[in-house]
Amino acid sequence: MNLFLAMFLCYLAVRGGAGESNVIGSNETVRAVVGQDAILPCHLEPPFDVTTVLVIWKRNGTDVHVQRHEYVKQHENNRTSLFKDEMHRGNISLKLVNVTKQDEGSYTCHVPTLQSKVKFGNVTLVVELEENVRGNRTEGVDPENGNDQGPERTKMASPRV
Incomplete structure (x- = not known):
């Protein structure tokens, strides 16, 4: 086999893998606290x-990170x-440091050169002002008076990739 044919077959193998891959975001809302990091x-x-x-x-249709x-x-x-x-390994998760309330919104990860039908993944980020975010809901706060009712606090919550 000549060198050109070998290189062409390698190109097709790589290109074929890209064509078969789909972009997968998260169905779970990511919750983070102002000043902490979010993934x-x-x-x-x-x-x-x-x-x-x-x-x-x-984020909400505006570029926040472009990389190649x-x-x-x-x-x-x-x-x-x-x-x-x-x-x-196909991980294109975005790390956002020092989260602000303005970072809240709908995020889309996009790989435009894929040949598959699914080139976009969606993730929603909700930013909390307090450090008592746990999982996908706020815990330890009495809704009547806002007093902290629990010692457990989480600085950042995000689903695993």
């Missing part, structure tokens, strides 16, 4: 190496990142 889960299924592929994250290989464009004051060491 918005998104990945490709089946896993596919996206280290050299364009990945775009948007070594090129990174952040729109949130350098507070966003992807997990570079996990991208070869």
